[in-house]
Amino acid sequence: MLVACFGYQGFSNAKFGRIECHEAINAFAREILLTAKQRLEAGGWRVVHGIVDSIWVTPYPSVDDDDREDLETLATEITKRVEIRLEHEAHYDWVAFVPQRESDAGALTKYFGKVAGDDDFKIRGIEARQRSTPPFIEDVQRDCLDRLNATRSPDAVLGRLERAIDELQAGNVAVERLVERNRVSKPLEGYTQNTQNVAALKRAREQELAVHPGQDIEYVVVDDEKSSRDRVALAHEEIETYDASYYETQLVRAVESVLSPLGWDRSDISRELSGERAPF
Known part of the structure; x- marks a missing residue:
């Protein structure tokens, strides 16, 4: 309920909005998140990311496995303490948070990760999850995620992008x-x-x-x-x-979302495709 009405309460033209309610929701959310963070850290887990409905943790390297508390147990304890259910949703082999365009900080709602023991990726915010994205762009981005997972290599991702651009420019995309x-x-x-x-x-x-x-x-x-x-x-x-140049730009943006957590931006990708990118 708090998440659902949070923005509405702070909207200046909302008929039933009230800024004090908006601020109170912020206060509750901050306390709940801090309580969960402190308990998880005490249990041997480092918080790497948190937002209103989720929190991401990774093991502290300095804490032995025998001394690290079980996440299911911690989730149950935190649930009782804050009176809002916290569940251990899944374990990931890796997760990448897409940087914000104006800074190097990770965007709160744009990330992708490989679910452990599963062929699927969890995807939020990037083009493959956007309903406006054409199927061709979505398929290429998902292929790039597969190649990144298999190789950990930007070169494999760029190779897929080059083939997609060639297909576009040749007029071979339906x-x-x-x-x-x-x-x-x-x-x-x-x-x-x-x-x-x-x-x-x-x-x-x-x-x-x-x-x-x-x-x-x-x-x-x-x-x-x-x-x-x-x-x-x-x-x-x-x-x-179709306008091949326009869709090429959309392809580069989609691949930027995949490679930006590795430090690549659109200009790096363009220079690499033209053979002008300087080595690291």
């Missing part, structure tokens, strides 16, 4: 794998910028298709240099081409 799906937030007249969504809405209106706020609109970017409705083609249309 247009249905490049469809973007975005939620319409307001009527066409409510937009002030010529975004891709606006171009798609204009195209839909031209075809007498009603798309209301809250509904999705699906399209392929065919010429991102334009600002008119010709910038995109709706998914149901016969589409003969």
Whole structure:
């Protein structure tokens, strides 16, 4: 309940919002998180990341396994103390927190990790979890995660990116794998910028298709240099081409999310693809 109403209580235009309630939720959350952190550290675990609904820990190297307390036991004890259930969800072979764009600190809600004993990854915030991401971009990003897990090598990831770019530039990607799906937030007249969504809405209106706020609109970017409705083609249309440069940029961004925890940014990736990147 606290997580669900937290932002609303601090919203200045909320009908039933109250800033004191927003601040009180912050205070409770801080105390609960600190209590959990202190108990976990006392039990031999180092907290590496925490947010409103989860906390990530790793063993302290200086604590012997025999002296480290069991996580299930600690979770039960913390649950009784703070009166909010804490569960040991899973163990991970590794986890990477994607840095914020404006700093080297990890973003609170963007990470990916390999679940121990499982073929799956836990993914939050990056392109493969975003509903607007085209299937082709998602598939390439997931392939890059597989290669990073198998090799621990940026070169393997970049190799997959190069093959995907070659496929794009050769025109060999099926247009249905490049469809973007975005939620319409307001009527066409409510937009002030010529975004891709606006171009798609204009195209839909031209075809007498009603798309209301809250509904999705699906399209392929065919010429991102334009600002008119010709910038995109709706998914149901016969589409003969796509803007390879635009989708190449999306691919590089998706691979940046995978490699940025290793210290790579978009410029590093671009220089490596062009053969100009200086060795570390």
